[in-house]
Amino acid sequence: MKNKILITGATGGLGSKVINLLKEKTESENLAVLVRDEKNELAKQYANDGIEVKIGNYADFDSLKNAFKGIDVLYFVSGGDDSQRSKLHKNVVDAAKEMGVKHIIYTSAVWKDESDASPLATLVDSHIQTENCIKASGITYTILRHNLYAEVIEMMIGDKSQLLKTKTIYLPTANGLTSFVPKKDLAEAAVNILLNPYTFANKILEFNGSEQIKFSEIAEKISEIVNEPVQYISPEVTEFEATMNKYRLPNHVIEILSTFSLAIADGEFDQKSIDLETVLGRKTTSLTDFLKETYN
Template identity: 80%
Template sequence: MKNKILVTGATGGLGSLVINLLKEKTDVENLTVLVRDETNELTKLYNNDGIEIRIGDYGNTESLAKAFKGIDVLYFVSGGDDNQRAQLHKNVVDAATKASVKHILYTSAVWKDESASSPLAALVDSHKQTEKFIKASGITYTILRHNLYAEVIEMLIGDKRQLLKTKTIYLPTANGLSSFVPKKDLAEAEVNILLNPSAYANKILEFNGSKQITFLEIAQKISEIIKEPIQYVSPGLNEFEAQMDKFGLPKNIIEILSTFSLAIAQGEFDHQSDDLETVLGRKTKSLDDFLKETYG
C-alpha cells in the first residue's frame, strides 16, 4: 500500500515543482495538495489532473487538522512571514500530530551564526523552533536544510534587461561564497525522499549546490553570456541602502536585499556537504548552465 502524500505550498515555486514530479512517479490517487484559494489557476489544474484538493491555512489549526486527516507523509514547506513563522509552523505540527500524520518532511534552512546579531537571526530562530516542535511531536521526520535557491540570484541583481542597462552588479556581498541550488534539483531530491521516506527517517539533511560561487564570479560569467562587461561593486551596507532608497525601492525590499547580502558576505551560505548529491545520485545543475538559461 502506497503512502498518501500531502504537499503544502503547492501553488508556490518549489511546491508546484514537487507536485509535477510526483505526478510522473506515482498515481494521482496518492497525492493531495493543501491550498488557501480554490480559485487559483494552479489549484484548478491540480483538480483537473485528479489530485485531491484540501483547503487550509497555517493560521487556522482547525482547518489544518481537517486537511491532514488520512495523510501519511506531509511535505511541509516553510511559511514566508518571519515575524509569525514560528507560531504558524507550530500550528502545522500540532495539526499533524492531531491528525496522526506518520512522517513530516520540513523545508528548513542552513545557518552558521546562531547569535541574535546574525543578519538571519529571525529566520534562523523560526527554523530552529520549528525543528524542535517537529522533534518533540514524536512524528517521524526528515528535515531538509536548504541553501539559497539559485533563483535568488536574479532577485538580488536584476534580470538581463536591467544588467544590460546598468552594466553593474551592485551588492554588498563582498567575497562571500554561496552554494546556490536550483529549485528543480531540490524538488527532484525531495520527491525521491517522499516516495521512500522510511530510508530517511529522523534524518537532518543539508542541501547545498555542488559548487560555491561569489558574486564577482557571477558577474564574470554573465559578462561572457551576454557578451557585455558587467562589473561587480560591493559597497558598504549604509551606502547600499542609501542608493537603493535614492532609486525609490520600497523599504521592505531594501531590508531583504541588505539582509541576504550581509549574510552572504559573512559566509552564512558558505556550506559544503554531499547530502543533495547523494539523494539525487548526481551533482547539482551547474551554475554556468543555470546562468545561461537565466541570462542567455
C-alpha cells in the same frame, strides 16, 4: 498500500515542481495539495489531474486538521512570514500530530551563526524553533536544510534587461561564497525522499549546491553570456541602503537585500555538505548552465 502524500505550498515555485515530478512517479490518487484559494489556476489544474485539493492555511488550525485527514506523509514548506513563522509552523505540527500524520518532511535552512548578531537571527530562530517542535512531536521526520535558491540571484541583481541597462551588480556581499541550488534540484531530491520517507527517518540533511560561487564570479559568467561587460561593486551596507532609497526601492525590499547580502558576506551560505548530491545520485545543476538559462 502506498502512502498518501500532501504537499503544502503547492502553488509556489518549489511546491509546484515537487507535485509535477510526483505525478510522474506515482498515481494521482496518492497525492493531495494544500492551497489557500481553490480558484487558483494551479489548484484547478491539480483537480483536473485527479489530485485531491484541500483548502487551508497555516493560520487556520481547523483547516489544517481537515486537510491532514488520511495523510501519511506531509511535505511541509516553510512559511514566508518571519515574525509569525514559529507560531504558524507550530499549528502545522500540532495539527499533523492530532490527525495521525506519520512522517513530516520540513524545508528548513542552512546557517552557521545562531547568535543574535547574525544577519539571519530572526530567520534562524524560527527554523530552530520549528525543528525542535517537530522533534518533540514524536512524528518521524526528515529535515531538509536548504541553501539559497539559485533563483534568488535574479531577484537580487535584476533580470537581463535590467542588467543590460546598468551593466553592474551592486550588492554588499563582499567576497562571500554561496552554494546556490536551483529549485528543480531541490524538488527532485524531495520526491526521492517522499517516495521512500522511512529510509530518511529522523535525519537532518543539508541541501547545498555542488559549487560555491561569489557574486564577482557571477558577474564574469553573465558577462560571457550576454556578451557585455558586467562589473561587480560591493559597497558598504549603509551606502547600499542609501543608494537603494535614492532609487525608491520599497523599504522591505531593501531590508531583504541587505540581510541576505550581509549573510552571504559573513559566509552563512558557504556550505559544502554533499547530502543533496547523495540523494540525487549526481552533482547539482551547474551554475553556468543555470545562468545561461536565466540570462540568455
